[in-house]
Amino acid sequence: MFPLQTVLLPGEELPLRVFEPRYSALVRDCLATDDPGFGVVLIARGREVGGGDERHPVGVRVRIAVHEDYGNGQYRLNCPVQHRIRVVRWLEDDPYPRAVVEEWPDEPGSVTAGDIGVVEDEIWALYELIATVREVELPDRSAALGPGLPDDPGLRLYALAALVPIGAADKYAVLAAPGPVQRLAALREAIETVSAMVRFQYSGE
Template identity: 45%
Template sequence: MAVSPGSPTPMFPLGMALLPGEILPLQIFEPRYREMLAECLRSDNPSFGVVLIERGRELGGGDERHSVATDANIVEHHIKDDGRALLRCVGTDRIRVREWLPDDPYPRAIVEDFPDEAIETVGDSESLEAQYTEVAASIRSLFELVRTAGRSDAVFDDTVYGDVDRSFGWAGQLPLGQADRYAILAAPSPLERIAVLSEAVESVSAAIQFQLMD
């Protein structure tokens, strides 16, 4: 079942905010989510919404959820003999919950598309590009600092993939907390998103520099 604005959409609450373009491996074992998966797989383009839990736990229900979510396309799945399912999903479009429906038996919601606000002026477009350049330089410096300290050999990937905003791809490479990840996901425009990412990069850099002083 593909996410369809205006109709009930299956939702999967998690303790992480899924970003567009990000790969998400999942193991499905709760009976309610097995039923959800079976329903999704009846579609030619199976997907469901992934939403960050605001309060509560992933297991058992009774959690409180944020309102901005990400459509997750199922690109691979394997059903094991004991009924568990192993999934490989990729985050695609942002969606916003208009109304939560009863968990009957799995979480469902009425959703709507949540596209970025348009960049309306040449000045805003130039400002955005300048901020991309500045934030990318900060992330490269951060990765170089960590490599020099022997903590990681990871290399910053600043490749632009299709229509996915660079901020999402860059945020996915950083050790950000879920509050920062959600703020980046929920930012209404690329300009606001890159500003949120810039602040997060500064915080991570300061924390890592402090750790390296030990």
């Protein structure tokens, strides 16, 4: 397990520089397997370096797709996110953080194309608001919202969330939502939070 101070969503990629000895050992052990990868969870309290942190229970598994070994236990990794996981129980942090985890697919529930369309409209409205505040021009909507988004509603909501400048807590709420219905609600709430912050900033200028 690799606790970080950032939240990853399925469909994203993690570029990572590894230098701390315990995580160098983790990378070496992962690379010795047929399917090199590890779990990533958000640190609830504490720091990435040195241990002693508290960790959230929901995270993702990433696969080591590219690695460069710089020697002296230093690596550069590029790791696409594979799927969501949740921690069943933590083990001893020896020689590095370890846990028993399970894959956590979406729980039952569905959202419609109309629901997705509403979220996309809200994201575009946020982009327009930010562009107004910054006095910049927006690209074409289809380009801004990203071509080739997944057709699966649950995965599409992850992809849309990755396009919104939300904080770690809101992004974690999107990740930890049991299914697409709850994820839709979490994402819409996060968009409204960011929009309110931008409007407040704009009103004070």
